[in-house]
Amino acid sequence: xxxxxxxxxxxxxxxxxxxxxxxxxxxxxxxxxxxxxxxxxxxxxxxxxxxxxxxxxxxxxxxxxxxxxxxxxxxxxxxxxxxxxxxxxxxxxxxxxxxxxxxxxxxxxxxxxxxxxxxxxxxxxxxxxxxxxxxxxxxxxxxxxxxxxxxxxxxxxxxxxxxxxxxxxxxxxxxxxxxxxxxxxxxxxxxxxxxxxxxxxxxxxxxxxxxxxxxxxxxxxxxxxxxxxxxxxxxxxxxxxxxxxxxxxxxxxxxxxxxxxxxxxxxxxxxxxxxxxxxxxxxxxxxxxxxxxxxxxxxxxxxxxxxxxxxxxxxxxxxxxxxxxxxx
Numbered sequence: 076x077x078x079x080x081x082x083x084x085x086x087x088x089x090x091x092x093x094x095x096x097x098x099x100x101x102x103x104x105x106x107x108x109x110x111x112x113x114x115x116x117x118x119x120x121x122x123x124x125x126x127x128x129x130x131x132x133x134x135x136x137x138x139x140x141x142x143x144x145x146x147x148x149x150x151x152x153x154x155x156x157x158x159x160x161x162x163x164x165x166x167x168x169x170x171x172x173x174x175x176x177x178x179x180x181x182x183x184x185x186x187x188x189x190x191x192x193x194x195x196x197x198x199x200x201x202x203x204x205x206x207x208x209x210x211x212x213x214x215x216x217x218x219x220x221x222x223x224x225x226x227x228x229x230x231x232x233x234x235x236x237x238x239x240x241x242x243x244x245x246x247x248x249x250x251x252x253x254x255x256x257x258x259x260x261x262x263x264x265x266x267x268x269x270x271x272x273x274x275x276x277x278x279x280x281x282x283x284x285x286x287x288x289x290x291x292x293x294x295x296x297x298x299x300x301x302x303x304x305x306x307x308x309x310x311x312x313x314x315x316x317x318x319x320x321x322x323x324x325x326x327x328x329x330x331x332x333x334x335x336x337x338x339x340x341x342x343x344x345x346x347x348x349x350x351x352x353x354x355x356x357x358x359x360x361x362x363x364x365x366x367x368x369x370x371x372x373x374x375x376x377x378x379x380x381x382x383x384x385x386x387x388x389x390x391x392x393x394x395x396x397x398x399x400x401x402x403x
Contacts, residue, residue: 080379083164084156121159150382153181154399208340209235227278262310
């Protein structure tokens with residue numbers, strides 16, 4: 076089976092080719108234009124996708140040694156995401172599918188983060204997945220492909236959003252999450268006790284209170300103090316976020332006991348979170364699946380592998396499918 080994956084849900088233009096269980100290419104064109112604004116500007120993102128999508132897909136074909144006529148299916152991110160950005164990828168995929176008479180598969184971007192784990196790990200069910208990204212923090216129980224039970228979801232700010240917003244108020248460049256992670260490795264996570272929101276209230280997540288706490292703390296201490304102790308503050312913030320995520324995951328295991336757990340999404344690249352989840356799995360005697368760093372953030376390999384799973388079950392879509400910004 077040969078599947079092309081296309082991802083353009085936010086500010087990464089990506090294309091990947093899956094061939095018989097292997098990802099033979101995974102090309103990502105990042106957009107640096109948003110750094111000056113401290114966040115993604117939707118209109119600029121969609122324009123950048125227009126400029127790079129053909130080159131990105133062409134490079135993916137070339138690296139994989141595959142031609143469009145060789146494809147068995149074309150998988151494309153359908154949502155959630157920025158509508159303008161999604162439209163670029165979806166329109167390109169439709170044009171390619173029409174030109175070469177290939178089946179089209181719409182992919183839920185959040186689902187794809189989960190199934191990215193099957194690029195490097197055996198496909199196995201049931202499992203409990205913790206999806207942690209800039210837009211979503213979600214606990215999902217999956218007993219068979221695409222049969223998901225959402226156990227916990229985001230109430231306000233997602234974990235990745237909290238990292239980026241707190242990093243911004245600390246004066247760190249966008250995206251701040253990876254920078255905070257690197258600085259945390261040289262800091263003391265017990266330097267300051269930031270709040271662990273909603274740890275005793277179900278399985279939903281809320282990080283807006285942590286953001287407010289970090290704001291008040293930095294204002295009270297002053298810029299000089301913050302800059303002098305930046306590594307320790309980053310480590311303390313990271314500890315607060317990852318503690319909540321790990322505690323909720325352990326609670327979810329009581330509700331849905333499984334032998335397999337997985338991390339997914341951009342924040343699954345966070346070193347502190349990876350360590351805590353690995354220790355939890357060791358303590359519970361569980362198999363843990365954590366994607367390589369290249370498959371954590373937005374990429375097309377996760378779209379391609381998810382497309383291959385859907386193609387296997389003949390879950391195809393028509394040319395009339397539309398993008399969606401959110402999922403209910």
